[in-house]
Amino acid sequence: MKIAITGGIGSGKSFICQHLAKRGIKVYNCDEAAKQLLRTSPQMQLQLSKLVGPELYRNNQLQKKILASFILENSRYARAVDDIIHPAVARDFETSGFDWLESAILFDSNFISRTPIHFVVCVTAPTPLRIERIVKRDNITPEQAKKWVDRQMSQAEIISRSNYEIINDGQHDINRQLDQLLQTLEENELLNKK
Structure with missing residues (x-):
């Protein structure tokens, strides 16, 4: 359950x-997991860089202000970012062994x-x-x-x-x-x- x-x-x-x-x-914390995946998942970093631009990661460090500006610019952009992050978090939860999130x-x-x-x-x-x-x-x-x-x-x-x-x-x-x-x-x- x-x-x-x-x-x-x-x-x-x-x-x-x-x-x-x-x-x-x-309890699995979705916010913390998303932050961790943003730092460590090469696949997510590649997808987000293609969406937002190559300046999103500098020396493998997420440029939070660039991501925030992109998300706030347009609700379609925010949904596109969610469509990359949320499935990754859901997959991570499903393999985590946790029953609570x-x-x-x-x-x-x-x-x-x-x-x-x-x-x-x-x-x-x-x-x-x-x-x-x-x-x-x-x-x-x-x-x-x-x-x-x-x-x-x-x-x-x-x-x-x-x-x-x-x-x-x-x-x-x-x-x-x-x-x-x-x-x-x-x-x-x-x-x-x-």
């Missing part, structure tokens, strides 16, 4: 994954269609709290943080597409919610075996 953890920026996905790690559950853009980029996912857990938090977390983490203004939140799929839409919600607002007990999640997954596994 493959399980995805998703949620908007600042919702606390990594925090939940840390709690899962304490329970012995390792964390992806901020599971639905936004349709990553969910690239690898079999059986159960989706979304992490949610009130928007003001998410903005506060982003400001602290990234050292940006609340206005900039709100733009990042607004660029993503709405939290309500993510909830409607998910199987389970963990509320990470500092009020709800995270461990109790994780206990309930693992019990639900166990029940689903038993149902799937019948």
